[in-house]
Amino acid sequence: MIKQVLIGILCGASVLTAGILIGHYGITKSNGSAPSWVKDVAKDVDENLIEKFLSEVDNIQIQENLRELTKVPHMATTAGDEQTVQFMLKRWQDPETGLDQAWREEYMVYLSFPDPKKPNKVTVVGSSDTVLYTAREKEKSYTSDQDDPEVVQPYAAYSPAGHAKGKLVYANQGKPSDYQLLNETVDLRGTIAITRYGGAGRADKAINAAPYGVIGVLVYTDPLDINDGLMSDINETYPHSWYMPPSGVERGSFNSRYGDLLTPYLAAKDETYRISTENITGIPPIPIQPIGFEDAYRLICELGGTAAPAAWHGAFNCTYNFGGPGFKPTSAFNNSEVKLDIFNHEELKNSSNVMGVIRGSVEPDRYVIYGNHRDSWVHGAIDPSSGTSVMLELTRVLGTMVKQGKWRPRRSIIFGSWGAEEFGLIGSAEYTEQYFTKLSERTVAYINVDIAVFANATLRASGMPSLQNVIFKATKQVDAPGLDSTSVYDNWIRYANRTSPAHGHIPKVGYLSGAGSDYAAFVHYLGITSMDISYTYDRSKTNARIYPAYHTAYDTFDYASMFIDPGFVSHQAIARTAGNILIRLADSLVLPLNCSDYAESLEDYLNTAVSLYQHQLQAREISMEPLKYAVASFRSAATHLDEVIRSSDLANETPLKVRRINDQLMLLDRAFLDPLAFPDKYAYRHVIWASSSAGKPTFPGLADAFANAESSGQSSDWDKVHYHLSVLSQAIEGAAHTLVDVI
């Protein structure tokens, strides 16, 4: 009986098991089994992967990248530049640690160089051109790096060649107001003006001078502005500290536009139409040459005439006179003139971008772009190789995960190593011109890390307000360099903060309203949500305009590793922060872009505009109501979209719903583009972030138009204020329309 019962139970169990197996495997469920992609499309960012990424980012790797990149000077299109191209390609094509694909893209661009055989000269000459004094033609060398024959002579790129001789005057920073004031005392016709860096754009120092009859310009860096006043290389400046030695000269592009100058709005390919060189605007109309402060000291301290205002004084231990014009009677240079012999020449040169991609798995047609320029003025350890070293470490870590099959991002990642940035953001601008439509349609965000580390005190971040949140998230997960158990975020908020109506006390993210690096074309021409980060100064410790070796022959590996970031820990923090943001942008199910934070910035701008302008506009019957209405519509649309995101179970809904929301977020900045909003500003189309000369924290076109109308008083200029208000209101309302329910 027991046996029978056991047999019965066994049989029953077998039959039951058979049934279960048949039921489970033998019968298709009515709604079918889920296709394999259902899980893939719903996948969100993996926090473990981010942890792993953070732990793999290696400061020593960054240091070795930098050592390699700075072996030789690598000014755009030189042999040294080509070496860096090859290095990038080798790394990005490495089968173990490289990207899916990497290649170069070339453009024929218009560059300006000095002549190595006929160096530019700045001299003080007496009668019959007796040379009384000659400014240094090259910087003094302290290490073997600086003796490299490929170190380019300090020069002002795009300064015309020419010979100018005249009495010297001191014109402070070369701003319009500086020349105006100077001209009240001195007849500027036929003079040479010496100016200091700062206050005005490089080219503007010459452009502003020419209308007064000035025939040549010198520019130098005052120790007050760069060295906290220190001047001696015996014990104060590099190689004793990070400060600029007396012979150091900041090179630069004296070009106020961005992109190749001969091919506006067109990618500079071989057969592309080029405007005539006479039609180039925004470059110096008269020769200009940068010199070191040791030479400037000699010239300025000998100047005659009356004393310039206190605000014009730098750190020299002498009175900064306007100039008689010319030198003072007691000077050995009395009656002498300053002579500029400039032999710069322009050339069409082949410049390369190096491009690399990691293909997206789920949405390959969505791009997160990460870039930095590759070209430097000399060795460029900080500018730009600190950023390139960081980018290479990012691609090593991410590339290795891809090659090992451990990761593939949801969206595609494009890395760009831009060429010829120093001459005017040329490589990135040509890239955006060539691929305008594709990039406009598909780019989620652009991350720029140019100079990764200016100094090792704190993070500095600028970008569209929609990125604020993901920047915060990432910085909270990264340790601040040199501090125990303090995050980059917690450190940052001590240095730069603000009070947000929505978030309270938070770090302050700046705006990208200028064209200081390769984000310019992405922000202003394409309207792509962009950001730029770096590690930077403790402003309580230095007033330096920028790190003192900027654009000099002293920006070397030695300098970077000794004075900017010993141990490369700030580089590491930037790599971790940027990479964290990059992974979140590439992998998050819902894009980490917050439109309500954008609304907050628009409201800020609106409040400023109302308080600055409304009274005077009302008097002219120009209503600000449409602008107020537009900003309010934007706020309410943003709140609504946030609510849709919050209340949806997006991982379980059709992937087309996530895509729809992500498209709303991705394309938001595109709504602010108006190709006709700034007829006088080349390639500025973003009505919220365009550059502005009015210096008000509000809508740039409105601020400029208002300042212009206020100064001219002409009714046609007030019309332009009204016109721009309409442009702005329509753009903001148009943006709001994209955030509401799609239909």
Place this chain on the structure above:
Amino acid sequence: MIKQVLIGILCGASVLTAGILIGHYGITKSNGSAPSWVKDVAKDVDENLIEKFLSEVDNIQIQENLRELTKVPHMATTAGDEQTVQFMLKRWQDPETGLDQAWREEYMVYLSFPDPKKPNKVTVVGSSDTVLYTAREKEKSYTSDQDDPEVVQPYAAYSPAGHAKGKLVYANQGKPSDYQLLNETVDLRGTIAITRYGGAGRADKAINAAPYGVIGVLVYTDPLDINDGLMSDINETYPHSWYMPPSGVERGSFNSRYGDLLTPYLAAKDETYRISTENITGIPPIPIQPIGFEDAYRLICELGGTAAPAAWHGAFNCTYNFGGPGFKPTSAFNNSEVKLDIFNHEELKNSSNVMGVIRGSVEPDRYVIYGNHRDSWVHGAIDPSSGTSVMLELTRVLGTMVKQGKWRPRRSIIFGSWGAEEFGLIGSAEYTEQYFTKLSERTVAYINVDIAVFANATLRASGMPSLQNVIFKATKQVDAPGLDSTSVYDNWIRYANRTSPAHGHIPKVGYLSGAGSDYAAFVHYLGITSMDISYTYDRSKTNARIYPAYHTAYDTFDYASMFIDPGFVSHQAIARTAGNILIRLADSLVLPLNCSDYAESLEDYLNTAVSLYQHQLQAREISMEPLKYAVASFRSAATHLDEVIRSSDLANETPLKVRRINDQLMLLDRAFLDPLAFPDKYAYRHVIWASSSAGKPTFPGLADAFANAESSGQSSDWDKVHYHLSVLSQAIEGAAHTLVDVI
């Protein structure tokens, strides 16, 4: 034993069943069951639904729509227009047959009207202004419709008010060449020119005249151009036939731009900035007035001077003389002058678009837009109410299916009933300005059906080449009106055909290069794939420029139902064709847009350009190679995308793959936009389809730039040819980049 066996079997069976049930329902399969949306996102267009749609489209409903729409004259912004607004809203908000939602959108637009109290006058006056002859102030009435006090006096909208008196001359069509030739014989200063419609735009007849000193212009429709020569209303013209009666006058907008004239690129809202009226361009600088051919006959046949060339002659049984200037000595009008007293005035008026939507189920953020204007000059039975009647029938059939829960399109459908088209496509243009970004990002296609039926012989279709295939597919499924077992397609190919390298003998689809109807802003400003269809003439049977009652008081329900489309069967065929295309665009899994057909058109254009221009361009060292390369890249990218579509099992892959391909197809036309390509052409941005004056079947900007350079011979004009070649090559290559693998 048997009992036991039975019990055993029963028990076993129950256990087995229990097992099956547990196995099937109790255990989740490893890859889960498919979410309900998996099927929805893969759904393709339903051919049964299209069959049902075709069968439901009712000619009698269309007829009754037309009857209702044409009850009273409904010129833009008049009370009659408001009646049609209410009618559309009522229909689209109908709970049984309406749309998901319908509303109106208003714009304050700049319109031009005659003064009902001071009608415009055209007289022949002798010395001391004795009136010898007065042209008709209104058209003769044959039906009660035409007696409606709301019938607007024939006038030239945007002609300035003013009084002009001078000797009459005959200037043919008022083309530049016409005035040039006339001026060789007659001193035109102080004259009044009479011109006939055709050859030049309405406003151009006055714009071209003014530089010669002409002070006023008349325009009439020659019976040769509209009536196949017939003139008598006793037995030849309406009400005896479709021909224009002797007093019939074509009204029109004498405005060569599109969109509201005071708010370029801005939606005309109350507070929007408006340019000063003096800054309006493209409208007549001197008074102009249209008259009937019975008056023109009296004036022209009395003219003195020498005989105009044969090509200038119309159908009048007299010699068309140039004018002495003025009348011939034998005329009763000898020495008399013609006087224009024009009392037009301009006004800001509130014009409404009526909008309606059917929400998409799967991709609500993708729009198929279908539109037509609602405003007419008088009763507007054909223009535009034939199209509106068709649109209302479409929305009735589709709306009913939606309300009954039988259908919801994959993508959203937007219907637009545009206001103030007759004054310059204003309602549609303002709409595209207001919603620029949203529409650019999301619109799959725009279908325009304005005049649905010009005549009942054959289909006429124009549009982007990518739409050719879906137009063919739809027309093969619709019966040709009045023919047994012949499709619209088979009938069409007899009237208009061409040989395609890819498809052989096919009907000819035209291009949308002008601004003849509301597609203009969609094509030229937004770069949205667009089409326009109608039923039209047998050109072997008539030479009429257009249907003869066009813009006259005779364009009534009576006229339409008697002479244009008795039985409304051509209307029905257009409704079926347009609706079929609409459903396919809204419901197809893969968008029915073919990029290889676009490549064929580009190759056509390229071949023409090479044969017309290459020789001369080579001589100037302007290479066409970049253009050839761009077109070849486009072709190869299109072939590749076609292959991807063909080889993919899209219904079973992630919906994001279909979306990606559909985005490539949807956004293709956007790649051809360049806001800087045509600096002199308002709101023309599409480099392939912009208007052109050169009259060559090739790239419009290239053709115009070449013609201009050839005629001026200036090197700066040849530079513009080179520049435009670069613009064009970059746009086409940019488009190709969007069609290749997304990464």
